[in-house]
Amino acid sequence: MRGKAPPDPETLGLSSEDLTRMYRTMVLTRVLDRYLLRLQRMGKVALYAETIGEEAVGVGTGYALRPEDVLFPSYRELGAFLMRGVPVSEILDRMLNTVDDPLKGHEFAIFGDRRYNIVPAPTPVATQIPLAVGYAMASKVKGERIVVMTIFGDGATSKGDFHEGVNFASVHKPPVVFVCRNNQYAISTHVSKQTGSSTIAQKAVAYGLEGIRVDGNDVLAVYLTTRAVVERVRDGGAPVLIEALTYRLGAHTTSDDPKRYRTEEEVQRWAKLDPIERMRGYLIAKGVIDEERDVALRAEIEGLVAAEVERALQRPGLEPAVIFEDVYASPPWTLLEQAEELKELSGLQKVTKG
Amino acid sequence: MTVMTFAKAINDALRHEMKRDERVVVLGEDVGVNGGVFRCTEHLLMEFGPSRVIDTPLSESAIIGVAIGMAMNGLRPVAEIQFSDFIFGGFEQLVSNLAKIRYRNAGHYFAPVVVRAPVGGGVRGGMYHSQSPEAYFAHTAGLKVVIPSTPSDAKGLLISSIRDEDPVIFFEPKRLYHSLREDVPDGDYTVPLGKARLVREGDDVSVITYGATVYDALEAAERAAKEGVSVEVLDLRTIVPYDWEAISRSVRKTGRPVIAHEAQRTAGFGAEIAAMIAEREIYSLEAPVLRVTGYDTPFPLVHEHHYLPNPERILRAIRRSVAS
Ligand SMILES: Cc1ncc(C[n+]2csc(CCOP(=O)(O)OP(=O)(O)O)c2C)c(N)n1
Numbered sequence: 001m002r003g004k005a006p007p008d009p010e011t012l013g014l015s016s017e018d019l020t021r022m023y024r025t026m027v028l029t030r031v032l033d034r035y036l037l038r039l040q041r042m043g044k045v046a047l048y049a050e051t052i053g054e055e056a057v058g059v060g061t062g063y064a065l066r067p068e069d070v071l072f073p074s075y076r077e078l079g080a081f082l083m084r085g086v087p088v089s090e091i092l093d094r095m096l097n098t099v100d101d102p103l104k105g106h107e108f109a110i111f112g113d114r115r116y117n118i119v120p121a122p123t124p125v126a127t128q129i130p131l132a133v134g135y136a137m138a139s140k141v142k143g144e145r146i147v148v149m150t151i152f153g154d155g156a157t158s159k160g161d162f163h164e165g166v167n168f169a170s171v172h173k174p175p176v177v178f179v180c181r182n183n184q185y186a187i188s189t190h191v192s193k194q195t196g197s198s199t200i201a202q203k204a205v206a207y208g209l210e211g212i213r214v215d216g217n218d219v220l221a222v223y224l225t226t227r228a229v230v231e232r233v234r235d236g237g238a239p240v241l242i243e244a245l246t247y248r249l250g251a252h253t254t255s256d257d258p259k260r261y262r263t264e265e266e267v268q269r270w271a272k273l274d275p276i277e278r279m280r281g282y283l284i285a286k287g288v289i290d291e292e293r294d295v296a297l298r299a300e301i302e303g304l305v306a307a308e309v310e311r312a313l314q315r316p317g318l319e320p321a322v323i324f325e326d327v328y329a330s331p332p333w334t335l336l337e338q339a340e341e342l343k344e345l346s347g348l349q350k351v352t353k354g
Numbered sequence: 355m356t357v358m359t360f361a362k363a364i365n366d367a368l369r370h371e372m373k374r375d376e377r378v379v380v381l382g383e384d385v386g387v388n389g390g391v392f393r394c395t396e397h398l399l400m401e402f403g404p405s406r407v408i409d410t411p412l413s414e415s416a417i418i419g420v421a422i423g424m425a426m427n428g429l430r431p432v433a434e435i436q437f438s439d440f441i442f443g444g445f446e447q448l449v450s451n452l453a454k455i456r457y458r459n460a461g462h463y464f465a466p467v468v469v470r471a472p473v474g475g476g477v478r479g480g481m482y483h484s485q486s487p488e489a490y491f492a493h494t495a496g497l498k499v500v501i502p503s504t505p506s507d508a509k510g511l512l513i514s515s516i517r518d519e520d521p522v523i524f525f526e527p528k529r530l531y532h533s534l535r536e537d538v539p540d541g542d543y544t545v546p547l548g549k550a551r552l553v554r555e556g557d558d559v560s561v562i563t564y565g566a567t568v569y570d571a572l573e574a575a576e577r578a579a580k581e582g583v584s585v586e587v588l589d590l591r592t593i594v595p596y597d598w599e600a601i602s603r604s605v606r607k608t609g610r611p612v613i614a615h616e617a618q619r620t621a622g623f624g625a626e627i628a629a630m631i632a633e634r635e636i637y638s639l640e641a642p643v644l645r646v647t648g649y650d651t652p653f654p655l656v657h658e659h660h661y662l663p664n665p666e667r668i669l670r671a672i673r674r675s676v677a678s
Binding site: 046047097105106107108122123124125126155156158159160161186187188189193194195255256260261317318320322323324327334335338342345346 | 383384387389412480655661
């Protein structure tokens with residue numbers, strides 16, 4: 001890669017708007033990610049899975065989707081959500097479980113909202129994969145021209161859900177794209193202890209599908225590869241497995257200590273390949289932005305996120321009764337009775353506390 | 355005696371059994387280098403090496419399935435499922451193989467596997483780091499189900515479970531892992547499966563419970579005492595097989611049973627106890643059998659305090675029982 005001059009944007013068929021949008025969203029993802037981490041440390045967010053170092057995967061794949069396409073992400077896809085146009089304020093409502101939380105505080109999932117065609121990520125790893133296949137099967141039945149994408153980690157590829165989902169898709173060929181965000185770790189487990197295969201992409205071959213490995217720290221490579229695949233699948237092509245090779249620079253979640261299982265040296269090696277720095281270098285080299293504009297852009301994003309965080313922290317939280325909502329479309333008598341009990345109890349508790 | 359946390363006591367039991375019996379192996383996600391996400395397997399890799407402390411790929415089904423195969427071939431595997439919420443990926447192996455292997459093979463093959471998994475809420479863990487799925491397993495013939503509530507019991511019951519000839523699902527209340535400390539007997543220490551522990555003696559009401567709820571029951575009992583109500587607290591420790599003798603003794607004494615657990619109410623394990631009391635001790639009752647449980651909803655991320663059978667709710671049931 002080094003030594004050869006990178007191709008010009010025009011050669012790649014990219015406008016400067018494409019480039020700045022992706023760059024800006026990566027920076028936004030990083031800034032918001034750092035804020036969410038701080039909010040967790042302050043006790044405002046229960047648990048958070050950092051996305052630092054992996055921004056190019058979310059942003060590159062997110063940019064390749066059309067608004068009508070449906071995303072079944074894992075819990076580490078903040079970049080994809082922002083790229084699909086979810087406002088920072090809505091992510092904060094979700095993470096802080098304010099009254100405006102679209103998921104009513106029921107579960108973690110960084111974000112999910114039908115308006116954006118983003119399905120909330122399940123915590124049990126890999127379980128979204130067969131759902132994505134099924135969603136795509138239905139769109140085929142209904143004659144829609146959408147693509148369904150599911151993103152998951154390298155650890156997820158050890159689960160039956162991955163193999164069974166990909167196998168099913170290989171038989172029925174619905175419009176689904178599998179993206180493995182290979183950040184090389186599943187908590188403490190390195191990918192070399194996850195599988196005997198030398199790549200994740202090659203697993204597709206066993207199922208008769210195409211597998212592509214892409215540099216997951218190069219947002220343009222991720223975007224161009226994914227866009228080509230997504231459009232091919234939209235036109236009736238068979239499902240594809242994309243492996244984006246990246247690195248989890250941060251801890252697994254806020255309750256993990258990576259010093260126990262990997263060296264600082266290794267982390268530093270990958271920190272040098274930071275996807276944001278790489279894109280920045282490219283944009284400056286190609287004259288799309290200059291240092292001055294870059295500094296201004298970062299300051300603007302910092303300011304925007306800081307202001308949104310301030311505002312979100314002011315919004316009230318959810319009422320206890322919310323825990324009874326959405327268990328069923330129409331609650332059975334047992335649940336109504338229990339909701340009544342809680343109402344009585346939380347009333348009492350307020351009285352004793354106040 | 356050594357002062358230990360709950361997590362340390364689990365660690366101590368594993369180390370003790372691995373030293374004593376070469377057939378004991380530990381396997382699971384992040385149990386080796388990382389020492390387990392709750393540090394229950396800390397340092398075991400260093401001490402016993404990678405053939406006996408096995409970091410596995412991310413697959414609950416394979417972890418349990420492989421453990422069964424190992425046990426069929428003479429090992430004593432202790433499989434860790436990182437959170438009991440993820441045990442369902444291995445449900446088929448647990449229910450279709452582990453539970454039935456002795457019966458299906460008429461004893462030719464059997465599988466003394468221990469499956470350890472953290473359970474319960476109270477750690478702001480949300481829907482999938484908080485559940486209490488014990489009833490699914492209590493409902494499956496062939497499995498024993500253990501849920502300790504103190505560091506000493508954790509050690510003693512885990513050692514007994516490892517030595518048991520039958521598969522044991524061993525649930526560890528995660529909110530107790532690092533919040534509790536007590537003197538734990540050193541060396542070889544066992545607590546028999548199927549025996550309850552009388553945590554607090556009382557005359558008026560019996561709170562029958564297990565796991566972390568024991569502490570909520572104790573707090574409720576303290577508060578009830580201030581109101582002049584004497585509450586007995588019984589910690590079942592094992593739910594399959596459960597200690598009916600201890601339950602009936604307490605119910606005969608007080609006539610007012612209150613059953614408390616974190617798991618949801620409908621078809622929860624409390625229903626089994628209530629049914630047995632109705633069948634065998636109905637004439638001892640002075641009040642209806644009451645249950646204080648999680649609500650019939652998935653475990654919520656927000657307001658988990660309200661969802662759990664907190665002392666407030668247990669006290670309310672105690673008062674109701676006394677009033678009727
Ligand atoms: C079925 C299941 N088992 C275990 C866990 C606990 N856990 C949470 S994340 C994780 C590692 C996932 O690794 P990977 O799929 O590579 O995704 P990453 O976190 O690296 O993005 C584990 C073991 C879980 N969430 N779900």
